[in-house]
Amino acid sequence: MKAELSNLLMNVEEFVVNGSLNKNKLSELARKYDAKLLNLLMKEENVKKHFFTTLEDGVIVFKKDVFLQFLNNKEFLPDSYTAYKTKIGLGTDNGDYISENNNIVLNFPYKDCILEGGQTKEDTKRQEVFFNKTLAPNEINRLLDNKVLTNFKRYNKDGEHEVENIEDTDNLIIKGNNLIALHSLKKRYAGKVKLIYIDPPYNTGSDSFGYNDSFKRSTWLIFMKNRLEVAKSLLSSEGVIIVQISFHEFPYLRILMDEIFSEQNHKMDVNVLVRHPERSLTTDKEFNDVVEYALVYTDNLNYKLPKKKIAKTIDDYQYDFKFSETPYETIDIEGKKVNIYLPDMVNISKTKGHEGGRKSISVRGSIREKNSSGRFYVSHLEKMIGVYPEGTIFTVPDMGDDGLPFRVFELPKNNNKNGFYYQGKPLNSDYTFIPYPNYLDCVAQYNMVNEEGEVSFRNGKKPESYIQHYLNIFTKENDIVLDYHLGSGTTAAVAHKMNRRYIGIEQMDYIEAISVERLKNVISGEQGGISKDVEWQGGGSFVYCELKNDAQDFLNKVYNSSTSEELLNLLEQAKKSSFLSYRVEVKKLKKEEFSQLSLGEQKHLLEELIDQNNLYVNYSDIDDTDNNVLDNEKELNRQFYKEV
Numbered sequence: 001m002k003a004e005l006s007n008l009l010m011n012v013e014e015f016v017v018n019g020s021l022n023k024n025k026l027s028e029l030a031r032k033y034d035a036k037l038l039n040l041l042m043k044e045e046n047v048k049k050h051f052f053t054t055l056e057d058g059v060i061v062f063k064k065d066v067f068l069q070f071l072n073n074k075e076f077l078p079d080s081y082t083a084y085k086t087k088i089g090l091g092t093d094n095g096d097y098i099s100e101n102n103n104i105v106l107n108f109p110y111k112d113c114i115l116e117g118g119q120t121k122e123d124t125k126r127q128e129v130f131f132n133k134t135l136a137p138n139e140i141n142r143l144l145d146n147k148v149l150t151n152f153k154r155y156n157k158d159g160e161h162e163v164e165n166i167e168d169t170d171n172l173i174i175k176g177n178n179l180i181a182l183h184s185l186k187k188r189y190a191g192k193v194k195l196i197y198i199d200p201p202y203n204t205g206s207d208s209f210g211y212n213d214s215f216k217r218s219t220w221l222i223f224m225k226n227r228l229e230v231a232k233s234l235l236s237s238e239g240v241i242i243v244q245i246s247f248h249e250f251p252y253l254r255i256l257m258d259e260i261f262s263e264q265n266h267k268m269d270v271n272v273l274v275r276h277p278e279r280s281l282t283t284d285k286e287f288n289d290v291v292e293y294a295l296v297y298t299d300n301l302n303y304k305l306p307k308k309k310i311a312k313t314i315d316d317y318q319y320d321f322k323f324s325e326t327p328y329e330t331i332d333i334e335g336k337k338v339n340i341y342l343p344d345m346v347n348i349s350k351t352k353g354h355e356g357g358r359k360s361i362s363v364r365g366s367i368r369e370k371n372s373s374g375r376f377y378v379s380h381l382e383k384m385i386g387v388y389p390e391g392t393i394f395t396v397p398d399m400g401d402d403g404l405p406f407r408v409f410e411l412p413k414n415n416n417k418n419g420f421y422y423q424g425k426p427l428n429s430d431y432t433f434i435p436y437p438n439y440l441d442c443v444a445q446y447n448m449v450n451e452e453g454e455v456s457f458r459n460g461k462k463p464e465s466y467i468q469h470y471l472n473i474f475t476k477e478n479d480i481v482l483d484y485h486l487g488s489g490t491t492a493a494v495a496h497k498m499n500r501r502y503i504g505i506e507q508m509d510y511i512e513a514i515s516v517e518r519l520k521n522v523i524s525g526e527q528g529g530i531s532k533d534v535e536w537q538g539g540g541s542f543v544y545c546e547l548k549n550d551a552q553d554f555l556n557k558v559y560n561s562s563t564s565e566e567l568l569n570l571l572e573q574a575k576k577s578s579f580l581s582y583r584v585e586v587k588k589l590k591k592e593e594f595s596q597l598s599l600g601e602q603k604h605l606l607e608e609l610i611d612q613n614n615l616y617v618n619y620s621d622i623d624d625t626d627n628n629v630l631d632n633e634k635e636l637n638r639q640f641y642k643e644v
Helices: 002-010 023-031 035-041 045-051 064-071 137-143 178-189 217-234 250-261 372-384 443-447 449-454 464-474 490-497 510-524 551-560 564-575 591-595 599-608 631-640
Strands: 052-054 060-062 149-156 159-161 172-175 193-198 235-245 266-273 291-298 308-311 319-323 329-333 336-341 346-350 359-362 393-397 406-410 420-423 431-434 439-441 480-483 501-506 542-547
Touching: 002 035, 002 045, 023 035, 023 064, 035 045, 045 052, 045 064, 149 510, 149 631, 172 510, 178 217, 178 501, 178 542, 193 217, 193 464, 217 235, 217 250, 235 250, 235 266, 250 266, 250 291, 319 393, 372 393, 372 406, 372 420, 443 449, 443 464, 449 490, 449 510, 464 490, 480 490, 490 501, 490 510, 501 510, 510 542, 551 564, 551 599, 564 591, 564 599
Parallel strands: 172 501, 172 542, 193 235, 193 480, 266 439, 480 501
Antiparallel strands: 052 060, 149 159, 149 542, 235 291, 266 291, 308 431, 319 346, 329 336, 336 393, 359 420, 393 406, 406 420
């Protein structure tokens, strides 16, 4: 059949390209039931029997699908001119593509990774830890459902107290997995957060301060993606998210955030100088890495970056002009009588700023296009260069809002290519607004950061003045600020001192010893960081709570174990527990085989046993007596989730 069909078709010139059958052409003609092609196929009896069928009334029917399948068989057309266009994909036994089969659905599992802190040398084989590898969509929904909050505490200047009510004005610190905590925030805070600032693991491989900081890039990006997507839902229409990162993942994070927030919502990247370029380094360094990057995004295409507000002081207006009684020439420009004075006809003096004085402005850059005086100069006076001497002065009446009778323009001098204009202090505003720079020199602040907050946090603490810079730009009093990689608590501390509301999330055990302790110091009136700048005297409060653990308690024991004996005991506990994954065949977990594994491998295996849906107690199960949720905690949870 192959030879017969090939010989038949090769006799037609339009079916052949460079000595090979044109598969795409033949496929196209077959789909159109081309008469020339069909008549040709019926001339050869064996070909006709294969690709046609005859009905009872004698009607002959072309079996198009059979013919197309035959064409696509590489045994028939192995070297087709158009073979490069052959589709690639998963297929069935009959040659159909799975994607074209309505009876088959491709389901990809949800994937996430866990940040694990305090790794030992024995754990180094565990380059990445996956949260839930094969969860179905309904299981994912349960995993990310609202969780029960427990261990509520309120801290104020009088110390620690029981929490009686959850108020909209409360500051909130949550201990637990930040992905799950973020999803639990959605019901209460969706669309309400004005600024999200995070300082996530940089993925440098250094593991410098507790977090697992050596993920494979794909894992790290998945980790970031899952959290950024839910964080996006919390932003208000005027909200901004800032993610700080080093050069290691900067370009990849930029692409990821373009995908999540859209490239159009990327507002700027701030280059942050964090180390002095001349600092001494160890000889193993390839180069002096001194800059970090802060990516700034919003979720609003119409969002405009705020501008820096600068007071207009009289000190800037220092120039006085004394003109000869009669101008050299007077000309008409746009209906204005413009007086022209040659350089020796004008005396320009510079003194201390004063009322009636003028400020000099060079006509360059955006001034040439976006300023009315700049545009006037470019349109009418710049062409006078060479016509009149350098430094010639023009006075233009009725221009500007400074209350002066005319605006002064000056042609370039001393071979300068840019002219100048001189204006008085505007009457309608005491302020001007300029764009914020995308470069910050924070070396001095970073050098002093260890002293801030009265807590120690090696290699992970941000300067308070640096965070203050962003809060000044993007927030006002009582706006909500979120940091879901809370770390040492700098973001929350600065927000507290600046009278912003805040939410902080941290999963590491140091949250109470460092993050909470720092905020307690803030309430007590500690004077480090920005305290003197904002005249901080102490006060305020915050609420601390935790995601209520279920299987997470077991995992914590796994992570904190230091011997195989401890892990063997946990294995036996796991076999009797209710939180094992249904995918685990417990009978296959042999003690002898388990004992042969390394410490890191044992920990990895034990965490694989857990049904990830059971890490924390779901809010929907709050009344289950097995979960031991206290009555007052039930009430606080109902308040938090706005169900009372």
